[in-house]
Amino acid sequence: MIKIDENLTVTSPAGFKASGIHCGLKKSLLKKDLALIYSDVVATSCGVYTKNKVKGAPLTVTKQHLINKKAQAIIINSGNANTCNGDDGLSKANKMTRLCAKALNIKNDDVLVASTGVIGVPLNIDAIKDGIPQLVGNLSEDIEGAKNASMAIMTTDTIQKQAGITFEISGKKVTLAAMAKGSGMIHPNMATMLSFITTDISISPTLLKEALKESVNVSYNRISVDGDSSTNDMVLIMANGLASNETITEKNNDYNLFLEALTSLNIYMSKKIAKDGEGATKLIECTVKNANSIDDAETLSKSVVTSSLVKAAIFGSDANWGRILCALGYSNVDFDPEKVDVSFASTAGEILVCQNGASVNFDEAKAKEILLQDEIKILIDMKLASSEATTWGCDLTYDYVRINGDYRS
Structure with a gap:
């Protein structure tokens, strides 16, 4: 092992x-x-x-x-x-x-x-x-x-x-x-x-x-x-x-x-x-499963972890899953938006926030508790085939701008 x-x-x-x-x-x-x-x-x-x-x-x-x-x-x-x-x-x-x-x-x-x-x-x-x-x-x-x-x-x-x-x-x-x-x-x-x-x-x-x-x-x-x-x-x-x-x-x-x-x-x-990203407070792990290919799954996952809006939402512990769908949509990967499920998970539990591309009734307080942890998983099911990929990123904080605003000094 x-x-x-x-x-x-x-x-x-x-x-x-x-x-x-x-x-x-x-x-x-x-x-x-x-x-x-x-x-x-x-x-x-x-x-x-x-x-x-x-x-x-x-x-x-x-x-x-x-x-x-x-x-x-x-x-x-x-x-x-x-x-x-x-x-x-x-x-x-x-x-x-x-x-x-x-x-x-x-x-x-x-x-x-x-x-x-x-x-x-x-x-x-x-x-x-x-x-x-x-x-x-x-x-x-x-x-x-x-x-x-x-x-x-x-x-x-x-x-x-x-x-x-x-x-x-x-x-x-x-x-x-x-x-x-x-x-x-x-x-x-x-x-x-x-x-x-x-x-x-x-x-x-x-x-x-x-x-x-x-x-x-x-x-x-x-x-x-x-x-x-x-x-x-x-x-x-x-x-x-x-x-x-x-x-x-x-x-x-x-x-x-x-x-x-x-x-x-x-x-x-x-x-x-x-x-340890500059100014970061949280690790983001995004897993896309059931995509048409590994390349598609990786591209979709990268699109999510690189989205400034997604990163900012994670920093604020805001279960704004619409930003995730948006990031998937501009990835240039072909998929059916009406099949996508999105969940958040951490040591505090897991919660489904989007099903078949639409909102579901979820406990906002529980979602907040999950997103307040320092390692956050974004779980995305494309429901197309069987390929899967995981990428990693971090949240976007005020400190990132502070650090890079005067990096040379």
């Missing part, structure tokens, strides 16, 4: 170390801004990236370094996205990897790079250069190293996001763990979120890539905070093989178990990101 363990971190898999420091990219000395994840051996690695046409320089460099499908370290900075800086941005992203590789005594191409923060501001590479010796010196396999790394990638996040899973393959214990950041500029097809996954499993590069893409499509690509797809988001995974399992080279039971674990972990991390 796959079970998420919040006590596991990116240093839990065998052979991984991490660190995080304040190097000076952020004004406050109390805020860490430079992180490092390191594997004792070169790891099979791959990534998935934003679909925004405007991409940060670190993505370009990381893609180049992953051509050989191998990596040994990931250096990440917060406080500056290193995006829209032209040749200067590319030069500094490359310099980050060179400086890190030299300090670690590994190949430059085996270092991946990621950045998050303000767009269009030149990166202070001197601060990073001066910080790298301490960053490398602080590498630790202990939980403290992982926590420091997790703190160093945060921007407007209010909580650290780390978790992991252990399971057995071929009689060998395998550990899979992730740390992520993301709070604003979050929208399906990746967002301003970064996720770094470590595992000691031994798996072929082709199957690792397939598993990552498949799991991302039903996790990170199904979350939305504000409808803005960022320029810097990526998910990177390193598999160093130190669990010593028989290398997975085909889609057998071992592969399926790994895929299940990876998907479970990525969904868990995705929900953490959605719930």
Whole structure:
């Protein structure tokens, strides 16, 4: 049975170390801004990236370094996205990897790079250069190293996001763990979120890539905070093989178990990101069932969780189901409005508020009680076929505008 363990971190898999420091990219000395994840051996690695046409320089460099499908370290900075800086941005992203590789005594191409923060501001590479010796010196396999790394990638996040899973393959214990950041500029097809996954499993590069893409499509690509797809988001995974399992080279039971674990972990991390949306007070989980296809179900569900009116209603604990029908209607998916049922659910219970596209008599007080909880489920039955999909979002609050009204300051 796959079970998420919040006590596991990116240093839990065998052979991984991490660190995080304040190097000076952020004004406050109390805020860490430079992180490092390191594997004792070169790891099979791959990534998935934003679909925004405007991409940060670190993505370009990381893609180049992953051509050989191998990596040994990931250096990440917060406080500056290193995006829209032209040749200067590319030069500094490359310099980050060179400086890190030299300090670690590994190949430059085996270092991946990621950045998050303000767009269009030149990166202070001197601060990073001066910080790298301490960053490398602080590498630790202990939980403290992982926590420091997790703190160093945060921007407007209010909580650290780390978790992991252990399971057995071929009689060998395998550990899979992730740390992520993301709070604003979050929208399906990746967002301003970064996720770094470590595992000691031994798996072929082709199957690792397939598993990552498949799991991302039903996790990170199904979350939305504000409808803005960022320029810097990526998910990177390193598999160093130190669990010593028989290398997975085909889609057998071992592969399926790994895929299940990876998907479970990525969904868990995705929900953490959605719930920590900028200014958010509630996680919204929208499940559309009995649609004509999975694509239709996903599109319909996304339309609901990205609706500003739906998000505002959830913030106000208002059972305004008409906004949900409206969001379904402009999704460009063909369906029969007169068949749709809508219910709300939470730890306080479940209530049907719309049946066959029309109002029903429901207890407004009970609906309010359900919607006052911090995790809200919107359940939609299209009554067409048998396909189902779930997406995640958050409510829209006054604080979202406050945070983004003066983000650069």
